[in-house]
Amino acid sequence: MFLLTLLLPCLKLDPLLLANIKINRVPQKIMSVKIQNAELGIFFNPYETKRIPIYSVKRISEKMENCLKSSENVEKCFSEEMIYIRLPRKLHLLGSIDEKIPKRRFEEKVKESDQEIGASIAREMYKLSGKKTIVGIIDTGVKWNSRWLSFKIKDDLSPLIQEGEERNISKVMHLWDQRTLRDQSIPFPKGMTYPDGFTYGFECIEPARRSEILPGYNSCISDDQSGHGTHIAGIVSMETDDESGVAPHSAIIAVPTNLYEDEVLDAVDYIFKIAEKLNLPAVINISLGGHFGPHDGTSLFETLLTQKIGEGKIIVAAAGNEGQANIHIGGTYMGDLSTIVSIRDDCEIQFWFPMDSGVELEITFKGKSAKVKKGERQILFSAEEKISLIDFTSSADVPMTYLLEYSLSERKESAVFVSLGEVGQAQIKITFPKTTYFDAWISSDPSSCFFTESGDIKPSSENTIAVPATAREIIAVGYYIITEGENKGKISPNSSIGTENNGKPNITAPGSRIYSLCSGSDEYLCSGSGSSQATPHVSGAIALALERNPNLTPTEIIKFLCQSAKTDQFTGQTPNKIWGCGKLRVPEFISLIIPKSNPFSEYKLYYSIGSETKFNNSFKTLKLSSDYPFRILGPNFQDYGWSKNHKLYLKEIPEYVDVEFLDGNSKKFNLIGEGIKIQEGLPKNCGCFISSQSNIASISYLLLISLIVKSYLSILRYRIRRKKERKKTNNNLNE
Structure with a gap:
């Protein structure tokens, strides 16, 4: 998809950003779109120079902050090339973490959702486990050192290790914690810095192996206070003694985030970049969502995400839990109509109308009134820490005229109501001069304000799918109930609903009282509910599918999910706006995918032999390393973790070692007969062997x-x- 300017625009300024600046809440960063010359191959003119919009994130400098605070016309503080300035919107968690149960009930609870979707049947039937795939988790964090989120190590030292102190290796292969904005004058903990291409947060590569393989390096300090991200990771990849997540051998890349849309975009780039470097497919789980933009896949956030996906690059997103939250009004109306909003905290409402609708809006709040038509902005009141305004300059998102695929009949105009620092009830009167369809969403935190049942226009549960699940090729997941009782098998009343025409949600999965990992003690499981919990069931299923065929596209996966979905007396005829295509069934989904493998590469493997004493026992140590992640399969010892570095404690050094690389390439390496030993302490490039075949x-x-x-x-x-x-x-x- 190409972005193309049809008209040379003037600057559009996000009303929420403007309101914050007016009361001296100057943000740390902004999202911007500017005009830039570029050669594009479009239609019959393949090398024509066009002026196109380019997206970027900018940190507010001291000079710009002073300008914003002192200038009446803040638009003058920005570059003339910019066409749109936006405050990054914060996404919200789409699930809650509730009850804890003790370890003795692990298997009983883990089996519930596994049996419902048939995950273990599919793994056994098609010999799949998620290996050769990356699962990205963008969330609140992951308890990467959980014993239930790790691969096991078995060697001659293992029998001497007490339970709970095992030398297991985390399934989290890379971790980028975005939540720390560091003063660059303060040094990072030893061995930590932000990843290539970014300038914030810190990265832990192979967090479980830092102190073992890199002596003197600190352990990865990232955690998960919320527990939401850990719960999601467990549904995908946890392993208890007898049960497992949907894709237990997938490699996890975790990105703990502050939940802002610009950071989510960076996280997607980070995950896909690593997957591309490893020549592996990746599925990214986003159990987050918001309600900004027109909810049709054309907002700046949805457009930028959509540009990143493709063959072997899949995004799965939670559909939302706003089925009963009163965050949406909409429909076809004519005449003068009103709605009432209850405001409990900072509140933003975005209205979306067809172009040139002729609509007028009037807001009455705290004894003040303001009326606007297209092209106007009015401030109801502005005090030191309080402001309320209504803006109809169509600045809720990037002007739709700049999206090439947006036909003229589909273009929309927007109005925004913002209230900061005040509470109460606001009346919104809308004048429709002709029969007009419109939508409006609470685009701030859903707990901050809601549409009441008063007034002419009532809240509607339709069209409540959260962004970015609204994007056409991002897979939207709703949720249903699997706990015993009269509601078992029914859709959750909180699961967000699409429309008859937008094809959302795409699929549903179990999401009510799902048991997975807690971020605290490993002695318990935690239950969680929401489309957040349903989404990783689908992400795990897609990891299995990508193991079977790494070149699948989002369109193909959506088609196979639909063709294989289960329907029953609860779903009715599908697809529909509540269930999408129906309930996820993993065996039927995998059965539709024709197996395909990418060619293997040959990788160098290095080794060294040493000796150590542990628990008053003498061991020979075997260190193995490679430039590509691998695991050790035996023959009489194992280290199943995907890592570039492995260390085993053995009574005798074996003649050969079975290894499997992350891309599925398995080899038997003859250490004694064919390998070239590296002396302990010497750099690994002093000698190596590639494989028995290569030797x-x-x-x-x-x-x-x-x-x-x-x-x-x-x-x-x-x-x-x-x-x-x-x-x-x-x-x-x-x-």
């Missing part, structure tokens, strides 16, 4: 050289001998 090839090459040299020497000796013989013959003749 055979190397030996064959050496034998060939040796044979050539021997042949040359034989010929040379033959020529010398013949020369001597001729000389002797000549001498005899002369005599």
Whole structure:
């Protein structure tokens, strides 16, 4: 998809940003779109230079902050090239964490959702586990050192380790904690910095191996105070003694975030970049959502996310829990109509109308009134820490005229009501001069304000799917009830609902009282409810699908999910606006996917042998490392974690080691006969072996050289001998 300017625009300023600036709440950063010249291949003019919008995030400098605080016309504080300035919106968690149950009931509870979707059946039937795939989790954090979110290590030291102190390796392979905005004058903890291409947060690569493989390095300090992200990770990948998550052998990349949309965009880039470097497919789980923009896939946030997905790059998002939250009004109306909003905290409402609708809005709040039509902005009141305004300059998102795929008949105009620092009830009167369809959403935190049942226009549960699940190729997941009782099998009344025409949600999955990991003690499981909990069931299923075929596209996955979905007396005829295509069924979903594998690469594997004493026992240590993640499968010892570094404690060093690389390439390495040992403490590039096949090839090459040299020497000796013989013959003749 290309972005293309049709008209040279003037600057559009986000009303929420403007309101914050007016009461001196200057933000730390802004999202901006500016005009830039570029050569685009469009239609029949493949190299025509066009002026296109370019997105970026900018931190507010001291100079800009002073300008914003002192200028009456804040638009002058920004570059002339900018066409849109926006305050990053904060997404919200779409699930809650509730009851804890003790360890003895683990298997009983973990089985409930597994049996409902048939995950274990699919894994067994198709011999899948999620390996060869990346699962990205953008959330509140992950308890990466949970024993139930780890791969097991079995060697000669293992029997001496007490329960709860195992040397297991976390399934979290990379972690980027975005939540820390560091003063760059303060040094990072040893070995930590932000990832390449970014300038905030800190990154932990192989967090479980930092102190073991990198002596003197600190352990990864990232945690999950909320527990939401840990719960999500467990549904995908946890392993108890007898049960597991949907895709237990997938490699996890976790991004703890502050939940703002610009950070989510960065997190998606980070995860897909690592997956691309490893030549692996990735599915990203976003159990977050908001209600800003027109909810049709064309907002700035949805557009930028959509541009990042494609073959082997999938995003799954929670549909939302606002089925009963009174966050939406809409429908077809004519004449003068009103609605009432109850405001309990900072509140933003976005209205979306067809272009040139002729609509007028009038707001009455705290004894003040203001009326606007298109192109106008009015401030009801503005005090030191309070402001209320209504803006109809169509600045709720990037002007829709700049989206090439947005047809003229679909273009929309927007109005925004903002109230900061005040509470009470506001009356909103809308004048429709002709029959007009419109939508409006509470675009701030849903707990901050809501539409009441008073007034002419009542709240509607339709069209409550959260952004970014509204984007066309992002898979939207609703949730239903699986706990015993009269509601078992029914849709949750809180699950957000689409419309008859938008094809959302795409699928539903179990999401009520789902048991998974707690962020505190490993001795308990926590229950959670919401579309947040339903989403990782689908993400895990897609990880299994990508293991089977790494080149699947979002469109193909949506089609297969729909074709395989379960329908029953609760779903009725599907697809529909409540259930989407129906209930997730993993075996039927996987059955539709034709197996396909990408070609394997050859990787270098390095090793060194040492000795250590543990628990008064002497061991030989075997360190193995590679430039590509792998795991050790035996023969009599295992380290199942996906890591570039492994260390085993053994009584005797084996003759060979079975390893499997993350892309599925399995090899048997002969250490004694073919490997080149690296001395302890020396850099790994002083010697290596690639594989038994590669060593055979190397030996064959050496034998060939040796044979050539021997042949040359034989010929040379033959020529010398013949020369001597001729000389002797000549001498005899002369005599």
